[in-house]
Amino acid sequence: MGAAAFLMVEYVGISYVEVIKAALLPALISYIALIYIVHLEACKAGMTGLPRRHNPTLVQSLLSFTGTILGLCIISAVVYYGIGWTKDVFGDAATPIVGVALLLSYIGLLRISAKYANEGGIEIDAELNEVPDPGPTIKSGLHFLLPIVVLVWCLTVERFSPGLSAFWATVFMIFILITQRPLIALMAKTSNVAEELKAGFVDLAESLVSGARNMIGIGVATAAAGTVVGVVTLTGIGLVMTDFVEFISGGNIILMLLFTAVISLILGMGLPTTANYIVVSTLMAPVIVTLGAAHGLIIPLIAVHLFVFYFGILADDTPPVGLAAFAAAAIAKSDPIRTGIQASPTIFVPRFCRLCLSLTLSC
Template sequence: GIQPMMAAATPRTLIQKVARIGMGVSGTLIVIAAIYWIGVGTQRLFPQQAFGILVTLLALLYVGLVWMASRHPDLPDTVSVTDPVRPDVWPTVRTGLFFLIPIGILVWSLTIERLSPGLSAFWAVVAMLVLMVTRRPLQAFFRQQQISAAFVQGLRDAIDGLQAGARNMIGIALACGTAGLIVGAITLTGLGLRMTAFVELVSMGNVLLMLGFTALVCLILGLGMPTTANYILMATLMAPVVVELGAQNGLIIPLIAVHMFVFYYGLMADITPPVGLATFAAAAIAGEDPLRIGIQGVKYAMRTAVLPFMFIFNPLLLLIGIDSWYELVFVVVGSIIGSLAFAAATMGWMRVKSKPIEIILCLVATFMLFRPDWFMDYYQPKYLSVAPSQIYEVAADLAPGKRFVVEIEGMNLEGDELRKTVGTVLPPLPEGATDLDTQAAGRKRLADAGIGLMAFGDMVQISNISFGSQARRAGWEQGWDVVAVKQLNPQRPSEYLVYIPALLILWLIWWRQGARLRTEPQPVLQAGQSI
């Protein structure tokens, strides 16, 4: 049978493995933090010269990494099939650390500079082309080899990369073009305007049924469409619908959460029989029936199918709205334990075969770990409603990074009176505007977010929403009335307190199954059998 690749280095002890992992993780975090603070600090201290300084520092970093890699031999281009050897981690990583620079530029442009995805990808591709052209000449210079031949080879690598990228983009371009035709036809014929009413009619206004309907449509479209085209089509048609209907039900759904939801089920379509493309590839490798492999794959995938729904109802799982490092730890640890508990419940097995009551308790603990806010809402609501006349005071006192939430009411294009809950993150006040009074500070923060208001005594109306602003994408409507302003409830305890009973439930199940494991004989599975 297939044998694992043997490590080239001598086996390490458990303490050595833990120490190496800890040093690697901590070193990576320190480097990322240093890059962030150097970049942000340079922009704050030298705003006019920041671009030149950062490009110079990036060039020096690139040259230094190439110099470090040139001191060691290159990795082999191929791996021996008859006698494979697993290379050591650090010698492998240090020979290509500079290839992380384009990825860092892409992430920096998207998250820090807030550039568009297309422009961010453009700068990342430019950086990658510079690396491909200059890497070999720099290594030849440091190794005292011939530079001209290395430069010619670098140019060939860049040209080959552009050609390969163009060939790989043909399928994606065709998929995007086809999806664009469908989206354009739906938009021009007015069918897109009826999509919200259709989904609302089918789901009867229930957000959970609406999400189930969306997931089903993703799976059906994925039977005959590539994943990219499926995602583009569903994200274009259904993402605004989900956000809009969620707002009408008092639920603020971040747009990125809907995109992740659609993308997840678009990927699941690749393993859904009878047309799952990934199952045919797996069947060719395993030499088994594609339909049986698809059914088994769906069984495995359904154990994680609940996660996209949790993205919608608890955006903290997508690291949205996290304010501190310990909150990040709570969310990550709770998500991991919740996923393990859900897997144990769906498999019916933790340490031994679970009893029905243990499966139910595992599902309850899973829900408590994924949705602690649902339980805390019954004790203390997250938001308190205040009068619309206090909208500027609430906006001025809102902490940076927190979502400003209001309830608005108005008439849509079809003449129906609707009420929905919308929210957006307000930018902090500029450095020179900290001496403003409460009214002016709130008005300034709202204006910087693209929101204009008109106040008439106790009535507040949205006068304008800037085109392309976060508020526009979040569903704020021009001409609608603000009927309530949502203020964070200071009396609400931390929702992570719900983790305590959830962990106690799981510990009780673990303890009971441990007692059965020691006292009851356990079945011995033969090859090919399953639980």
């Protein structure tokens, strides 16, 4: 969910950890189902990937997938339980202590990366013609996990706001982006340090330009979403929406959820994830809460927000808008509408499983 999860913290009034708990298991089931369906579609179409240096067995593939998921969980657990105690012991001095530890860890991980670069491993600008071995790839890029450590520390230990936590993680990522090239060149003794330092600043400039371009659409959409929210607040259209759904559903809870899902799907058309959540949570979440309470059904607010958000985000995958379908069609050089129609069953099945489990666990 990314940025939408941070907004959900503000809208629902719960902690970020509680949002993770509510969405984690449904999301895992959704992704497992999605990967399985995509695999079946790829097998049916005879699609193959890049050639591999070594063909892993099924057990190795499962272990690799499981290790990736567990790795992120372990990082979060290590940060919170492993070094979180330093905040209680050292107080305000814990932050600079952890900062020094991060810096030393960064230098140590760069030495590992430089070792693989010196031995002919994967370089930063290397062009891939085959799937590289996961071991050297992971070991040469372990230092990119440190911004995640900073983010988790700020969120769970320092209890910073999501925006401030993301800011410090971004600052550390910028530091890595600038310094990784010259430090690796210095350790591996493969190129000129000054040239690599210049290349690091070039990477930073290109990243800032790319980020600014990507934020233009999000900024405009978010501003438009703010206008919608203002209209809803000032005109009372939210009450009309509630009456409309109640009228066409006839008081039936299942029909109410169905019509709410369809309206959320329509409202989410053409909006990026963040603006999508703002719109559907403002317009449709109060509908479910109000009508559910009117019929004696108390639905947790987090379940309601996850419900409308799941269906609102489907607008990115389904025609006629389907921005994700257009992007996929551009890569596959296919028709966007047919791509969206083809993807619809693939998206609906795992998301429906995730939706049902989310509502069950939340209630």
